[in-house]
Amino acid sequence: MKLLVIGGGGREHALAWRLAQSQRVSKVFVAPGNGGTATGERMQNIPITDVQELVQFAQTENIHFAVVGPEAPLAAGVVDAFRSAGLKIFGATKAAAQLESSKDYAKGFMVRHQIPTAAYATFTDAESAKAYIHEQGAPIVVKADGLAAGKGVIVAMTEAEALAAIDDMLGAGSFGDAGAQVVIEEFLTGEEASFIVMCDGQNVLPLATSQDHKRLKDGDQGPNTGGMGAYSPAPIVSPTLHNRIMREVILPTMNGMAREGIPYSGFLYAGLMIGDGPDATRSLKVLEYNCRLGDPEAQPLLMRIKNDFTETLELAIQGKIDQASIDWDRRTALGVVIAAAGYPEAPRTGDSITAIPEDTEHCVTFHAGTALREDGVLVSSGGRVLCVTALGDSIRRAQEKAYATATKIQLEGKQFRNDIGWRAIPNSDLS
Numbered sequence: 016m017k018l019l020v021i022g023g024g025g026r027e028h029a030l031a032w033r034l035a036q037s038q039r040v041s042k043v044f045v046a047p048g049n050g051g052t053a054t055g056e057r058m059q060n061i062p063i064t065d066v067q068e069l070v071q072f073a074q075t076e077n078i079h080f081a082v083v084g085p086e087a088p089l090a091a092g093v094v095d096a097f098r099s100a101g102l103k104i105f106g107a108t109k110a111a112a113q114l115e116s117s118k119d120y121a122k123g124f125m126v127r128h129q130i131p132t133a134a135y136a137t138f139t140d141a142e143s144a145k146a147y148i149h150e151q152g153a154p155i156v157v158k159a160d161g162l163a164a165g166k167g168v169i170v171a172m173t174e175a176e177a178l179a180a181i182d183d184m185l186g187a188g189s190f191g192d193a194g195a196q197v198v199i200e201e202f203l204t205g206e207e208a209s210f211i212v213m214c215d216g217q218n219v220l221p222l223a224t225s226q227d228h229k230r231l232k233d234g235d236q237g238p239n240t241g242g243m244g245a246y247s248p249a250p251i252v253s254p255t256l257h258n259r260i261m262r263e264v265i266l267p268t269m270n271g272m273a274r275e276g277i278p279y280s281g282f283l284y285a286g287l288m289i290g291d292g293p294d295a296t297r298s299l300k301v302l303e304y305n306c307r308l309g310d311p312e313a314q315p316l317l318m319r320i321k322n323d324f325t326e327t328l329e330l331a332i333q334g335k336i337d338q339a340s341i342d343w344d345r346r347t348a349l350g351v352v353i354a355a356a357g358y359p360e361a362p363r364t365g366d367s368i369t370a371i372p373e374d375t376e377h378c379v380t381f382h383a384g385t386a387l388r389e390d391g392v393l394v395s396s397g398g399r400v401l402c403v404t405a406l407g408d409s410i411r412r413a414q415e416k417a418y419a420t421a422t423k424i425q426l427e428g429k430q431f432r433n434d435i436g437w438r439a440i441p442n443s444d445l446s
Contacts, residue, residue, distance in 0.1 A: 016040055017076055018325070021069065021093060021106075022084030023047045025352075025383030025402045026310035029317040030084060031058050032379065037325045044076065050368075050393045051382025066093045070100050080104060080332055083281070086162055089306050090116040094281070103332050107281035107306040111272060114283075114304040118160050118198045121304050128271035130264055132301045133201040133288075141185040147199055148177045154202040159184055161193030168239050170202070203300055205290040206438060208251050209312045210260050213327070216278040218337040219265060220327075223319060224252040225312040226438065227286075231359065233434045240359045241399055244435035246349040246410065247315040251438070255294040260287065264301055280331070282308045314381050314404040315348035349413035350404035351421045351435050355384065355395050356428025362398035363428060369393075370425040371401075378405040378416050380424070400426060410436045 016039055020031045028051045031043045035057040045052040046069060048060030063069055066088070073081060081097060083089055083106035092109035113120040125132040137160070138144035148155060157180040159167030167190055171177035177199075184194035209227050213220045225247035231237035252260070264285050272279040284305035290298030308316070317324075322342040330339040355362040364384070371380050371393075381404060384397020403421045407413030414436055421431055 016079035016325075017042045017044065019043075019069075019073055019076075019078045019081040020045045020084060021081060021088050023049050023052075024085060024310055024397075025381045025399065026308050026313040027084040028052050028055070028381045028383070029314045029404075030082060030308070031055060032381070033317040033320060033324050034082075037323045039323070039325055044072075044078070046072070049382045049396070050385030050387045051380075053387045064088075066091055066096050069093060070096050070102065073097065073102050074100065078102070080328065082106065082328060084307060086112065086115050086305065086307055089281070090162060105281060105328050105332050107279065107283075108277070110277045111279045111281070112306045115306040116162055118158050118303070119196060122198060124271060124275075125301060128267050130267050130271070130301055131299055133203050135198055135200045137196060137198050139185070139196050141181050144181045144185060144197060144199060145178055148174055148181070151199070151201075153177055156200040156202055157181065157184070158198045158200065159190045159194035160196035160198055161190070167193060170239060203288040203302070205288045205298065206251050207302065208249050208287050208289055209245070209309050210252065210265070210285045210287055211309060211312065211316070212265055212283050213331050213336055213339075214269060214279050214281060214283050215331045215334045215336040216280045217269075217273075217334065219261075219269060220331070220336045220339055220341070221257070221261065221265070222316055222341070223247050223343050224249040224257070225309070225316055226251065227309060227312055228432060228435055231354075231430070231432075233432050238359055240354070242309070242311045243352045243354065243432045244350055244402075245309070245312045245315050246347060246413065246436045246439065247312070247319055248347065249439065251289060253294045256289065256297075256299070259294070259299060260285070263299060268304075281306060284309050284312075310383070311350045311352050311399075311402050314350040314402045318348040318379065318404050318406055319344040319346070344406060346406045346408055347410050347413045347436075348404060348406050349410065349417050349436050350381075350402045351417045351431055352383075352399050353401040353403065353421060353424060353426065354399050354430040355397070355426070356430070358398040358430060364395050364397065366395045366427045367392055368395060368400065368424065368426045370423055372420050372423055377407075378403065378420050380404075380420065395426060400429070410439045
């Protein structure tokens, strides 16, 4: 069968790679894809991003089903368009994707359904926003309401930083329409974790736990990014905490969407802040929803899946995700993002990428911001360029494998963190 993965980043390369492992699959088309999917086994890029053109392509090629990677096509209604044409697709509808495409909508939804989250206020007027910041003090969090490619969140440690963010979004319009409205939130402390599930409108299948690293530099310093690396499983999410997250966050989200007439299907990602203390009583709050697999969480998660993931997706599309199960590799998977010079503020593109070691069963380099030039040279085309992802018997072993590959890759001005997984090491097997 032929499948279609919609998107062109690291998450989409990982999805296409995992789906192409199935003996049932003859071809995975990736729209528009990247330099990695251009040369991947049983993969083919197609230069299409328009929703109706994607529908026509799926009809012409008799695509068995499609799966959506990034947020923009979901917000544009690609799932609605495919379903209207009688095509199979896994992803959130345009209405459901508001959980990600509008932070104000998401916060209001959480309040309506008693889902724990940070206190907040929403503004379109800069002076009112600044007055609120003066009243609340710092640290405080300023978020662009709309989609901003993972860069619309400013964790301001001082009032001056917060006021500058307001000037940037509501004054200078640096995020365009996405920043025409801002959400200002209470600053939360604790440890972050990513909790991702698959939904079919009624039922939920939790994926393995994972943890992202949002800050650019070691020790969680520097500006927020789209993610500089991730690992799975995340020891912070104990069985007790897992049950609490399902009971206090995921199921109320599913039930709330259904009650509002928007049954949720697709991947659902809850970014969580977990406080200190015993797992049964420690604070648990939702930082954000994503209506997709996280990136870079997707790369370690998909590395750990051992069974045929096409079957899991088919059951989800059929509304039978309760009949599905995933066979997880017991080892840790860890991904290190290699970013371009100047990322995240002004990433440089067009630099050649060389000396990428051959993929192995235990270490794969997933492409994100890469492109193949007509002369066959691989070049950078975005801020996050690659994600080197490795399996190991412990966090330490997975780290060693990933960094052994990451350090060999040649990209002028490349940036990567040297401490991905550091929070888990005290709790991992270091033998």
